[in-house]
Amino acid sequence: MTPAVERLVLATDGSDNAVRAADHAIFLAAAFGAELHAVSAAGAPDRTIARLADSIRAKSAVEAEEAVATVTRKALATDVPTKTEVVDGPPAKVVVDAGRDADLLVVGRHGHTGLGRFLVGSVTERVLEDPPAPTLVVPADADATPDYETVALLVDDSAVGRAATTMAIAVARATRATLEPIAVVDNRFTDAPGLRRALEDEARQLLKEVAVEAARSAVESTVTVRTGVPAAEFLDHADKTGADLLVVGTDAARSLDRHLATSVARRVVRQGTAPVLVVPKRVVTDGN
Known part of the structure; x- marks a missing residue:
């Protein structure tokens, strides 16, 4: 069943990186016919020194109003229904709370060398520790005029992997x-040649099922099986296929270690040059 994306939440702080994320949020909202809800935090980050908190809060309130106004101006050029909100509170908490009611959350990511402001840097990292919804992370150098022609998907047979497949097909x-x-x-866990061949056969069968599911939604697909380090192979695959969007679940690669599984998604987010859609376990446990 194709998931409905009716409410898309964009977290913005008005920085160049967040403006780039807004371009992709508006594009996807238009593609899905979804409502766009732009939210910005007017508060100091957690653990801010008390004597600095008030001055930071005052400055961030002004910046937050400007940030959502920028999104409104961009959205006026489209037919996307848009609502904006400035919320008083620490940025990470504001983003996570706003994302709980979203079908899709969109955040920015600073460049590989830039420090970024608190929304697009450390806050995005904290959101990805336990994403409240499928979360699209848009890098600073992403295309300002998005046009997704190729969606790369890292497939695995976990419940979250299946949810990621469904989400990827919906976007495609x-x-x-x-x-x-x-x-x-x-290949770090398949020293025996017989075991490797068996797992490769399972992977081909799984991909066949993905292709059938995609075809039911009138989505064309070309399947690939590789043996190697999951994040590295997926990033190379995305690069070679010219993917405009990468989709990965938080339990990618059938890892038995939760922290290792999370690191696959995080490495893809940190090193990918295209936007990355991270599908969390919450999607499965909430029954969405």
């Missing part, structure tokens, strides 16, 4: 993109 269908799913057999 809405944007008329081609789906490029890849299953990676982790």
